[in-house]
Amino acid sequence: MLPMPEHDIDDLDTLRRRIHEFAQARAWDRYHTPKNLAMALSVEAAELLEPFQWLTPEESRELGAEQHEAVRQEIADVLIYLTRLADVLEIDLLEAAADKLALNARKYPVDKAYGNALKHSCPPGDSDFSE
Amino acid sequence: MLPMPEHDIDDLDTLRRRIHEFAQARAWDRYHTPKNLAMALSVEAAELLEPFQWLTPEESRELGAEQHEAVRQEIADVLIYLTRLADVLEIDLLEAAADKLALNARKYPVDKAYGNALKHSCPPGDSDFSE
Amino acid sequence: MLPMPEHDIDDLDTLRRRIHEFAQARAWDRYHTPKNLAMALSVEAAELLEPFQWLTPEESRELGAEQHEAVRQEIADVLIYLTRLADVLEIDLLEAAADKLALNARKYPVDKAYGNALKHSCPPGDSDFSE
């Protein structure tokens, strides 16, 4: 028997369409308001946090196989909900990320931010990659 | 003057490399333990939640221009941290998402899950897209 | 045999001491850095969110017995971690809350905030009860 390809999702747009079909086939549109999708995404982001909560930073770099797989599944869940939310709001993920990186490059120029991810003169709420 | 192209990030792998370069140029590797990246991602996911917290589900479908842009930036932040975390853990985002969708199709077959995103016989902790 | 009282935790300070003893007895101090405790609290807050994610606002007011009990346990978890974190940081919970309510009363005077929990002229990041 020929080996089956694992999957054929080669880019974000294909992922977007597959998730859309998945939700449509189950008539889940009514649950997928942006508000609910943002909630679900944030629940998954916390599930992604949980395996790390009692680990030291170094331990977090050396996850065992079981933990690595659990984290991999939670990362997948976050991407799935993020893609769905962006789809429902008609936001292009890569374009949004590219624009944000460009903005961050201006907010955190190398000469100011070298070796220092901590907030300098910004109000509370800023973190290094974002505003 | 010729219009500048917005950006040239056409796929997730290019995004991954740009974020890697961004962090390297600022010597931020020491901050980017998986634990810290998971924390930062979860902070951004909550920032994404905030514009929706007092809106009704219907209002959440009709964001004004300013709110839509704020949400777009938070979506970008989540994708940036997710991509960075996956990079540090050597996880392929699209492959992980494809595997998870396949798993979900088995856990939530159309005949059981049609019109019903709520948990049926699963223990607390399950949501519709994920385990 | 006389029925044992359910518990004898009548105030926050007693709760604080019981949690301290619980952690001490298990030699868990080394895990309980403020950073880790904040992470754990945020994981529990998301577990508290999860039962609500696909419910309409009205449905969320009418939880079934099983869901109500699940929510009750997650509320307990959040309080336990919050109390522990405040203890480790030597913060008095009621005093902090009272000060914050006083601050909120000034930021959201009744004449401005009546019937409107949405942000008016505040920068992103503000919600109604907090800054």
Place this chain on the structure above:
Amino acid sequence: MLPMPEHDIDDLDTLRRRIHEFAQARAWDRYHTPKNLAMALSVEAAELLEPFQWLTPEESRELGAEQHEAVRQEIADVLIYLTRLADVLEIDLLEAAADKLALNARKYPVDKAYGNALKHSCPPGDSDFSE
């Protein structure tokens, strides 16, 4: 002039009533569905996480005055929303916490959990203080 007492909130029940009055005076009941309150709480829990995200565990034990005050305000926000949510759901906070501690003592007996906050034979989703 005699110094005014900072506040007169000496117990959780008084805090509960003050928050209720605060929301009533502003006609905010319609926003305070359990779903929205759980969302707001989870947003505040992430704001509490943010000051810690790039700190080492040791640094997190030695916050500067400004950071300590920021954390104190976020802790207050979490308590305020938790108290409000419990009030709306008619859940007694201390009773719920006491019951949960008793449950945890059974799930994490000292002889098994001594020096080890990590999950032993529990399914993913368990953390040390909670189920």
